[in-house]
Amino acid sequence: MARVLITYGTTEGHTATIAEVIADVLHDLGHDVQTADITTLEHTVPDGYDALVIGASIHMGKHDKHVVEFVRRNHDTLERLPSAFFSVSLAAHGDTQEAQGYVEEFAEETGWHPDKIALFGGALLYTHYGFVKRHMMKKIAGDKPGHLGTDTSRDYVYTEWDAVKRFAEHFAGQLESASA
Numbered sequence: 001m002a003r004v005l006i007t008y009g010t011t012e013g014h015t016a017t018i019a020e021v022i023a024d025v026l027h028d029l030g031h032d033v034q035t036a037d038i039t040t041l042e043h044t045v046p047d048g049y050d051a052l053v054i055g056a057s058i059h060m061g062k063h064d065k066h067v068v069e070f071v072r073r074n075h076d077t078l079e080r081l082p083s084a085f086f087s088v089s090l091a092a093h094g095d096t097q098e099a100q101g102y103v104e105e106f107a108e109e110t111g112w113h114p115d116k117i118a119l120f121g122g123a124l125l126y127t128h129y130g131f132v133k134r135h136m137m138k139k140i141a142g143d144k145p146g147h148l149g150t151d152t153s154r155d156y157v158y159t160e161w162d163a164v165k166r167f168a169e170h171f172a173g174q175l176e177s178a179s180a
């Protein structure tokens, strides 16, 4: 059993939902898992964890700035422990090249080389957005490749939950080989 911290940067909460699904899978596989919004951590990886999973969503072409800052500050710990990163964006649904580009930029900015990286489709949470964001996102969704929804009376979730579960299972496999 490993003690795993899953920390994430989120604006509208969808990355937190993905983090909880990963936590459930790791927990069911016998690991001791904590999830935490990255803004609640004191800038450093708390003591006592054997492995880390970090998630960040994309807004305006950039990963969550708290995550970038946290990864830079904790680079040595992240390189030492088994670690995984997941990036959440609309580009991951339909424009994988763009989504991959975000992750390459993140790697350059932080210098971190996680053992595993995943790109997950995000969500269009129109019913949670304020007026300006709702209309801006409708326009962006209409212009983007990938057939994104534009009916603002409902939400759209583009996350492939099976891929999220596979990511968590694969990471659990890596933890087992690391401890063997």
Ligand SMILES: Cc1cc2nc3c(=O)[nH]c(=O)nc-3n(C[C@H](O)[C@H](O)[C@H](O)COP(=O)(O)O)c2cc1C
Pocket (backbone or CB within 6 Å): 009, 010, 011, 012, 013, 014, 015, 016, 057, 058, 059, 060, 061, 062, 088, 089, 090, 091, 092, 121, 122, 123, 124, 125, 133, 137
């Ligand atoms: C204001 C805004 C800007 C966004 N900009 C991008 C973007 O540049 N590229 C992209 O692929 N997705 C973009 N997205 C989609 C988000 O990555 C997606 O909604 C994700 O689920 C947000 O996760 P969160 O709720 O954890 O913050 C944007 C979403 C919003 C609301």
